[in-house]
Amino acid sequence: MNPSDLTTALLHSDRRFGVEHGGLHKPIHTSVQYGFDRVEDLIGVFQGSLKGAYNYARQGTPSSAALESMLTRMEGGLGSIAFSTGMAAIAAVFLTLLRSGDHLIASRHVFGNTNSVFGTLGDFGVAVDKVDATSVQGVAAALRPNTRMVFVETIANPGTQVPDLAAIGAFCRAHGLLYVVDNTVTSPALFRPASVDAGLVVNSLSKTIAGHGAALGGAVTDTGRFDWSAYPNVFAAYRKGDPAGWGLAQIRKKGLRDLGGALAPEQAHRIALGAETLTLRVARASASALALARFLEAHPAVARVAYPGLASHPQHARAAELFPGGSSWLLSFELKDPARLNDVMNRLRLAVLATGLGDTRTLVIPVAPTIFWEAGPTARAEMGIADGLVRVSLGLEEPADLIADFEQALAAAG
């Protein structure tokens, strides 16, 4: 039987592996080494002729493999590779699939640390153009003969811009470009980038998928939509067998084995536990986010609220079409008077003053003096990060309690 519902499928995914003693969870396998009875098998695991065997835990464990199969199922992909963090997964994609002389087109509205990696890539000889991806024209205008990859996030943090995901997918397909979509904010509970022809999907598992702020992890999923046989940067060693597997083979060897960002088995287990309730958590947090966004939008001390579920959002219609299940747990709002920012935030009692996203608890952070501080005032202005901007990651608290907390805190805004 092949369940139609994601939660049903996830709840029964571990026991399909044939767990010892009929256990319902895949155990935490902490072995670093794996032993063999015959030397031919040890040789076979190095040469790739022995399938499904483990070798050295940096390249994967039964615990990370169980999580990878869950992620592949969630994204409707061909296969996945788990990493120690979302940044390890993102860095592995860039460092293993781009070379000096290549060109990358990226959305201007991406996670700050990803933006910082773009700077590093520049120093390694990969040219990066940061464009307004809310329209496909922004991407198309940046195309060069050496463009290899396009990178966007489904809902950008913290501004909540929604790129023209479907049109960019069609553009990438027409030009043979690898389309990489960071699905962290929406997660596969709200959106599958495979549906817009993304070739690779990255997820920070630390956020929505693990969901409890108690585990770090990241993943890359190959959707099977990209033709690797036409990609010039696949090394000869990985151009073997069905081209559908070439990309993941290279990312696993060059990204996981060589760069070393392996996911610890304990973390894989925690992430898999969190993922069991993914769809329930995302539905609750998205409904709360919409309720809080509506409250804030009507508040006299608030200049602007960015939430794709609001009719006032510039990409509201697109978000409604792409994410019918909700617009995620992420919103941001701008105080009319940035001078009152600290007073307002210090009065919050329930919402936690913390960085981080996708927790069961509501987290709030003033954006300009923290996560976008290093970027500097010019870059902040370009990205539309105002001094009074506050990012909110909705948790699972009762929405009425949260709204009451923001209401009393905003009284400090005068």
Ligand SMILES: *Cc1c(COP(=O)(O)O)cnc(C)c1O
């Ligand atoms: C947090 C985040 C990442 C990085 O994930 P880590 O697990 O913290 O390394 C990448 N992309 C987005 C959109 C994020 O929010």
